[in-house]
Amino acid sequence: MHAYTEKIREAARRLLAEKKVDGVIGFRRGTLPLMNEPVFVRHADQVDQLVWDGNCGVNLANYLTKRKDRVAVVAKGCDSRNIVVHIQENQIARDQLYILGIPCKGMLNRRAILKALDGREPLQVEETEADVTVSGDGFEQVFPRKDVLQDNCKICIHRNPVIYDELLGDPVEEQKDVDRYEDVRRIEAMTVEERWTYFEELIAPCIRCYACRNACPQCYCPTCFVDESRPQWVGKSLDPTDTRTFHFLRAYHMAGRCTDCGACERACPMDIKVRQFTKKLEKDVKELFGYEVGVMLEERPPLDTYRPDDPQDFIR
């Protein structure tokens, strides 16, 4: 894992020296344990800020939208899929990008680790391939890495970047036999009333800070529908109808575009499992169109494609 840090720095130094890019988007060491900060490195003397470890869960494709310059970007499997979507949706051109691919074994779930520590404050974190050792005042706790991954990473089937200019490590083995939709099926099996209650409770803590929306690379509308004032579609209070409308509509805007990178859930300050909405749509798109988002650059997304043999007949 830490070997990536050296490789990222080497590549960044080289690309900047060769003037192949105007800057490199990566991560620098965070100010808190289990957190890193996205950074834009423009000069050789900043290159040593770049790091890589299990706390690089922020999706860096989010920093590519409508850029004008030429940049290198460090990309995990999910980031690379969002880059594909960005290119397909004309948010950035392929030739503006130099993609430094990172085969990924999953990012750490900071909230889950904090929860397991039950109030004890982590001060230091050591990672190995297998374990995460967290220590603080008078304690040390070892977690098997697989237990403290982000929920989306646990079921990820595209750990290797799908698009890159340089792969900074050997491809990792993709996870087989993961059940991606166990939770979705559980919700599908509910009665309408149960499902309604489930979602009501799910979003009850929402404070409408829009961290989920803003953390999402695919949420780039110049004016989001919740911000429209003429006409105003959605009220801005915490009225459950409005909060519901925000989450439901946002999820629908993600249909066939969401890579399940987990950025939304990771960003939510209220621990709302926002992916519960988008995953259902991901499952539907997969079942209806056999489509996986952001895997093939050349393939048009099903929801902006018309085919006479569409399984549904609403358009005919």
Add this chain to the structure above:
Amino acid sequence: MLKIFVTKDNLPNLVGRLMDGATVLGPVKEGEAHRFRPLKKAADLDLSYQNSRLSPKDLVHPHSDAMFAFSLKKDDPEAGILKELPRSADKRLVLGIRPCDAKAFRLVDVNFLTDTYRDPWWEARREATVLVGLGCSRPCRSCFCTAVGTGPFDETALDVLMTELEDGYLLKAVTEKGEALLRDAPQAEAATDERMQKAEGIAEEAARKISKPFVTEPIKDKPQTELFSAEFWEEVQFACINCGTCTYLCPTCWCFDIQDEVHGEEGVRLRLWDSCMFPLFTLHGSGHNPRNQKLQRVRQRFMHKFKYYVDKYGDGPACVGCGRCVQYCPVNIDIRRVVAMMSASCVCPT
């Protein structure tokens, strides 16, 4: 001022007594986080908490609050005229609030209670609220209250300060309101010298644990235009995703929006939390936006807290060092690092 001691076993009785006289709000665990809620029973109170995830500012300044009501009925002679709604001034007691969060109310008072205008909602709720604070004996590493002019046992914005001792709580009245509260506390024991010394020791130890990641004095001396045009903002702003997490969790962020909502032929004028992180916050009707760049919005937040507020009111900064924005910023923009840069006006090595 009166000081009493209450054993941990007897605390529920005291809380119960307080609940007889007022609505008592305190930290209640909901999911993984604590939140200030009206206590239904004394046992709901969880004083073992570190701090609430959302600051208790919503007790005085709720996320959404109806200001006025109006009718749009064609035949209503009063149609289109805004009517005041009853402002509840029920006595409330906030139990276990951290000194930093209480101090935040004090810092925001200067915005809402001025010589020319007084915000009636802020004023009514502030006046109706008694603050019984719980000193912070186990501060987090992300706390920096002592760097911004407050501290883990700062009692200046409280009516009563509680200190947790091994076997119970030492309660010290700070104001007349606080004194009245403690006067008839059930099962109160004497706050002996020994207990008071212990409490002092705990307070000193806590203050020692808190880091001082920056000094604010140099910021005062710099012209606002100089700090405004500093180069480091470019670096600070990069990671920001312009969500409202920092501002919504912050105890001193008070900015709000005013919106009309109509349901059928009835409507209300609402005030709602707003955030300087949102482009819409400053967007003119004409389409012009003086803060249309992310850099401008990020800069506004830090400049407001550590420069504009300080210059305007000769007080502050408008930050109490609670560390919520540090803990919950999804991209780890750390105010401690930013203020250190403002203080030094340089792009400091990381």
Add this chain to the structure above:
Amino acid sequence: MKNPYLPYPVRIQEIITETEDRNLKTFKLVFLKSEDEAAFSYIPGQFAELSVAGQGEVPIGIASSPTEKGFIMFTVNRVGKVTTYLHNMKPGDVMGVRGPLGNWYPWEEMKGKNVVIIGGGFAFTTLRSSIVWMLDPAHRGDYGDITVVYGARNPGMLLYKEELVAWERRDDITMHLTVDATDDPQWKYNVGFVPAITKEKAPSSENAYAIVCGPPIMIKFTLPVLADLGFPPERIITSLEMRMKCGIGMCGRCNIGTEYVCKDGPVFTMEKLSRLPNEY
């Protein structure tokens, strides 16, 4: 203390379409309660929040003068949600007014001084208020020469046309009307941009204050002209626009550095602005 967020109910008495593009309308408003009219005591340069139940509020400079009794007047440019709704309202409709808000032109400080008023386009509203106020017999003696440079894109875009003509005829005020361009043979005044006409007419800076209100581009090019004429920054005054909500310095959005435009402004000297961040 009165709830500062509660608008006074008013009735629309008259709506006048000011400009040929029909985007500017003047609203004459009458208070439903006479005590509200007495409470709404204002000074030229101040603004108010116009309130429409169900639509919201919009900050607009007061175009009437305190010397005009029985009504207050606002000229509203149709740009956003509230102003568009307002433009479709009818005389007799009830709405609200909240204010007066903000500071005003420094009338005390300007006593005994000459006043040069420079306006462009629809920013002439509080300048109209100022002119009517200064020309009132009760105040005219307090000020020296009054010189006005007012321009618009073309003759059809000038506000308050009848009054402009009336002032033109008076000998206690010097009017320099101008348009950017026109093919109207009836137009007998100046043709040219406001900064150029200001330069040409060269009002003296001696013992004088300049009040400049207009689009940013006009202000940008007028300021050097005034500097050349010898106006120091502390005697050049302008009024700013910002997105506002509360209008009383509380909601936090309209600041320029330390100053809230709604409460510490909207009137600023150029000297003051030079010490604030350039973010407006």
